[in-house]
Amino acid sequence: MEDLSAAEWLAGTGADPMRLITFGPARFEAYGRLRYIPDPAGPGLSEADVVVPEDHPSDLVQARTALRALAGGAPAATPCFYCVWDGWPFLDPELVRGPLVELPYRKYVLFSGDLGDIERWEHTFGNGEPFPPPAFVWPADHSWCFTSDVDPHWAAVGADAATIASLTTTPGIDVVPASPDHPPLGYHG
Numbered sequence: 001m002e003d004l005s006a007a008e009w010l011a012g013t014g015a016d017p018m019r020l021i022t023f024g025p026a027r028f029e030a031y032g033r034l035r036y037i038p039d040p041a042g043p044g045l046s047e048a049d050v051v052v053p054e055d056h057p058s059d060l061v062q063a064r065t066a067l068r069a070l071a072g073g074a075p076a077a078t079p080c081f082y083c084v085w086d087g088w089p090f091l092d093p094e095l096v097r098g099p100l101v102e103l104p105y106r107k108y109v110l111f112s113g114d115l116g117d118i119e120r121w122e123h124t125f126g127n128g129e130p131f132p133p134p135a136f137v138w139p140a141d142h143s144w145c146f147t148s149d150v151d152p153h154w155a156a157v158g159a160d161a162a163t164i165a166s167l168t169t170t171p172g173i174d175v176v177p178a179s180p181d182h183p184p185l186g187y188h189g
Contacts, residue, residue, distance in 0.1 A: 017104030028158030076116030
């Protein structure tokens with residue numbers, strides 16, 4: 001895939017750059033945050049301060065659950081697009097040769113595929129080893145956008161209000177309503 005037109009809509013809403021890479025395009029009725037780990041209890045905490053059970057699902061497992069819920073019964077063959085941050089040091093150099101989406105502060109390799117591709121994510125990008133979730137995922141109709149930046153302890157989803165409300169009750173993930181205008185407290189490295 002050499003055509004970048006599928007990704008033009010990401011920056012087309014004129015969203016603030018940090019808002020764009022953490023919450024996605026500024027065009028959705030509602031937003032939610034998928035908390036990979038609980039939010040910090042107060043300022044000055046690091047992610048190392050968080051105690052999660054040993055069986056706590058990985059970021060990718062949680063992202064996969066959210067994406068399945070966003071698909072809402074759509075067939076796995078539903079066309080969609082994925083962006084992978086080009087800064088992962090363990091990303092196969094052959095994969096980085098694809099079309100590069102350049103947004104402020106980040107560059108991503110754009111892939112087209114289907115919703116079922118998330119089921120093979122580790123195989124495709126990690127040679128069977130753990131690999132972080134995609135930075136962006138969206139269907140061709142732009143009805144929702146999943147955004148998982150490298151820095152926050154959460155991913156964001158933009159969609160209609162009913163979809164976000166449904167995600168907040170999806171078993172196996174912790175999704176809360178969110179506002180891009182009021183980013184949550186973050187962890188410090």
